[in-house]
Amino acid sequence: MSWRMLLILNKIEESVEALKVSPSSTFSTFRLALPITFKQELKNQEVEEGNSATLRCELSKAGVQVEWWKGDVGEELLKSGEKYQMRQTATKVELVIRKAVPEDSGVYWCIFLFSALPVTFKQTLRNQETVEGNSITLRCELSKPGASVKWWKGQEVLSLGEKYYMKTEGRIAEMIVRNVVFEDAGSYSCSIGDQKTTSEIKVRGRSLYYWDSFFYQVNFFLNIRYTIWPFVFRHCF
Structure with a gap:
């Protein structure tokens, strides 16, 4: 959404120039109901050469980012500096054109910007369990590619570095925890803006893991012995 005004510089006398503002008009390239509007529109003004001109409007919401442009179709983006001063207080925005000269005549636009949709997590982190000495990969998927994320352990x-390797490719964000030890167990999070996803990581001792594996295999063969062999003897002998 934008608001435009036409500044016309007319000659009053040989050494004095006047800056006149024609009636303003609004236009929009959006064909939907906009949540933000102009409560106060730009007004006609007249200023002499060498003086400053202040363009002022008011929005329906505070904290909205605006840009000021110059040109028939808004081809020149204005920047704050020696010539132009931009001010914004709550819903009120201003552009001050310092020391007006004939070249300042033209069309000026005030345009407010729409915030992009926030990035969210399409796929969240999942809880995992690993054995000490191994590496573990935490992975999540974002709604947009190229977003910058932060990784956390608890509040840290x-x-x-050597312990953590992080990468983001497209919409996939990953962190690898290398050479896991018991102290690496805990809560890990990936955040972007005010969005966060969390997983719990459990670490088991390698010796305990092997004992569990051993007893599992023993139990497996015992089950075979007491279930398969009676069947074999009954049907084959």
Whole structure:
């Protein structure tokens, strides 16, 4: 949504120029109901050469980012500096054109910007369990590619290094925890903006893991012995 005004510089006398503002008009390239509107529109003004002109309007909501443009179709984006000063207080925005000269004549636009949709998590982290000495990969998927994420353990922000390897390719964000030890167990999170996904990581001792594996195999063969062999003897002998 934008608001435009036409600044016309007319000659009053040989050494004095006047800055006149024609009636303003609005236009929009959007064909939907907009949640933000102009409560106060730009007004006609007149200023002498060498003085400053202040363009002022008011929005229906505070904290909205605006841009000021110059040109028949808004081809020049104005920047705050020696010539232009931009001010914004709550819903009120202003553009001050300092030391007006004939070249300042033209069409000026005030345009407010729509915030992009926030990035969210399409696929969240999942809880995992691993054995000490191994590496573990935490993975989540974002709704948009190229977003910057942060990785956490509890309340601590993690950094790329020997222990942690982080990468984001497209919409997939990953962190690898290398050479896992018991102290690596805990809550890990990936955040973007105010969005966060969390997983719990459990670490088992390698010796305990092997004993569990051993007893599982023993139990497996015992089950075979007491279930398969009676069947074999009954039908084959």
